[in-house]
Amino acid sequence: GENVEQHPSTLSVQEGDSAVIKCTYSDSASNYFPWYKQELGKGPQLIIDIRSNVGEKKDQRIAVTLNKTAKHFSLHITETQPEDSAVYFCAASYGQNFVFGPGTRLSVLP
Amino acid sequence: NAGVTQTPKFQVLKTGQSMTLQCAQDMNHEYMSWYRQDPGMGLRLIHYSVGAGITDQGEVPNGYNVSRSTTEDFPLRLLSAAPSQTSVYFCASSYSPGGVGYTFGSGTRLTVV
Numbered sequence: 001g002e003n004v005e006q007h008p009s010t011l012s013v014q015e016g017d018s019a020v021i022k023c024t025y026s027d028s029a030s031n032y033f034p035w036y037k038q039e040l041g042k043g044p045q046l047i048i049d050i051r052s053n054v055g056e057k058k059d060q061r062i063a064v065t066l067n068k069t070a071k072h073f074s075l076h077i078t079e080t081q082p083e084d085s086a087v088y089f090c091a092a093s094y095g096q097n098f099v100f101g102p103g104t105r106l107s108v109l110p
Numbered sequence: 111n112a113g114v115t116q117t118p119k120f121q122v123l124k125t126g127q128s129m130t131l132q133c134a135q136d137m138n139h140e141y142m143s144w145y146r147q148d149p150g151m152g153l154r155l156i157h158y159s160v161g162a163g164i165t166d167q168g169e170v171p172n173g174y175n176v177s178r179s180t181t182e183d184f185p186l187r188l189l190s191a192a193p194s195q196t197s198v199y200f201c202a203s204s205y206s207p208g209g210v211g212y213t214f215g216s217g218t219r220l221t222v223v
Contacts (some may be wrong), residue, residue, distance in 0.1 A: 004152075009150075041217075042217070044153070046212060048214075053112065097155055101152055
């Protein structure tokens with residue numbers, strides 16, 4: 001089945017710096033890759049997603065890149081702000097469902 | 111528009127007890143699912159449904175049961191609670207299989223003692 005790895009598990013950056021989180025997947029049939037942000041005590045919230053026919057997608061300070069050949073995709077957050085502090089999960093489609101990565105705890109230090 | 115509503119938010123059970131975690135959505139989504147979240151393990155799929163009357167098992171279905179009698183509701187039943195089922199449970203819904211546009215509920219924190 002599908003296996004999704006995510007690195008790093010924790011990441012601390014200074015406010016205003018960029019943050020990058022990387023994920024790899026194993027099933028070449030996966031074709032949809034969402035990213036979720038989870039704040040303390042809340043459910044995950046979709047922040048950006050990308051389909052396999054697209055190499056990059058941007059939404060303001062957030063971007064996602066996909067390398068299908070290497071089976072990896074990354075989340076890029078620029079000009080980080082304290083409110084970006086949260087746990088971020090990547091996921092890869094697998095049949096009718098998803099497999100999630102284990103998460104990255106991002107801390108933005110003022 | 112409430113989105114996905116989960117009740118209760120917190121629950122403590124004794125080993126062997128049974129209970130039902132409720133999930134309701136008001137977005138007319140066909141696809142609904144239940145996940146459990148454990149530290150360092152991300153979200154793991156328990157059961158899912160692609161429409162009323164249709165359910166299937168996910169990655170970790172043992173000890174759980176589901177039914178989908180209406181589009182709106184997708185309850186998760188713990189048949190005989192075990193300490194290994196201590197976790198945070200999330201319900202999610204989407205307008206399409208594959209979870210495009212997934213909306214998650216706020217979660218139920220369950221402790222089994």
